[in-house]
């Protein structure tokens with residue numbers, strides 16, 4: 001196997017690990033800055049109260065708020081339209097979003113596009129080539145934006161609920177298609193990356209340019225085009241609701257039970273809906289309306305998924321269960337190329353899981369069973385070609401030990 005061609009491959013894998021570590025770290029930092037500032041402004045906007053001071057009203061202030069943080073008192077004021085004179089220094093919030101997208105794109109390239117045969121292609125899902133998988137991934141990011149942008153233009157005057165229902169159906173359709181083309185984890189990440197690309201696209205193509213036009217018009221002493229304000233409001237309203245769904249997609253890769261299910265698209269659809277309901281609860285709460293039916297519905301949906309995905313009870317078989325010695329050859333050929341002290345396919349044993357001695361196999365029995373039988377998440381991308389019969393053998397061994 002050319003994968004055993006060392007140390008070139010090993011060095012590559014090691015560098016990919018470092019690239020992924022640094023990019024993921026960066027992506028988290030800037031993503032926190034973006035979503036954090038976005039949450040702050042949503043909360044601020046929803047919490048403003050009309051000013052009591054007539055002088056403020058005369059200045060055109062439509063809402064204000066008092067807050068204390070880190071030992072200081074803050075008094076943000078929002079103008080109904082804009083202040084009569086623009087200040088010399090105006091803070092813009094855009095690099096939080098751009099850097100999140102750039103680092104995210106670099107990360108998905110490192111983890112998925114450069115290792116498409118391992119992480120994107122799953123022969124048991126669809127017989128596609130790594131290049132096709134990458135094209136599907138990139139096409140999803142771009143196509144997702146085009147469809148969303150078109151919907152926004154068409155539905156600019158319609159209710160947000162109608163927009164939400166149509167866009168949600170679109171996302172579910174994408175999830176359905178991707179889970180029938182790519183590996184489960186790649187499908188979930190790409191649904192998240194598609195929504196996140198759309199959010200950054202909103203900031204980059206509409207919100208910031210719209211604000212620039214408003215400021216430029218004011219500097220020329222003209223009235224700004226109200227359409228810029230309407231569009232920016234529509235798009236940032238959407239971004240607000242998309243934050244929690246995106247964050248779920250981003251962490252989903254650590255929870256194989258979600259994306260390995262045969263109906264993973266439905267699992268994702270229900271969880272994303274629950275995320276939107278939770279966000280809605282907070283949006284209303286900032287405005288002083290506490291509507292528990294939304295989080296209650298979200299919890300009911302999540303509980304429903306939990307019950308639905310619960311592992312089936314084991315069927316006891318009368319035949320003598322295989323012993324550790326029977327399954328060791330399976331583990332040696334299918335798992336230890338990665339899970340050993342000196343693995344041949346990875347720079348170091350992934351997740352620190354070592355399966356290279358009988359004692360270590362015994363110690364990891366439950367996790368071996370979970371990953372290779374229950375979730376079928378291992379061997380990763382089934383790169384070592386485990387067969388169903390071998391998975392059955394591991395299952396029988398594990399279940400035999402339980403009795």
Ligand code: HEC
Pocket residue numbers: 253254331334335336337338339345346350351353367368369371372378379380383384386
């Ligand atoms: C191509 C390399 C590769 C092979 C082969 C492989 N694994 Fe893994 N394994 C990984 C990687 C990478 C991770 C970390 C996954 C992650 O971060 O989501 C992992 C994680 C695990 C974990 C920890 C998962 C967790 O979240 O607790 C277990 C257990 C595991 N593998 C078992 C197995 C078993 C059993 C086999 C053989 C049937 C196997 N692996 C074959 C690469 C591999």
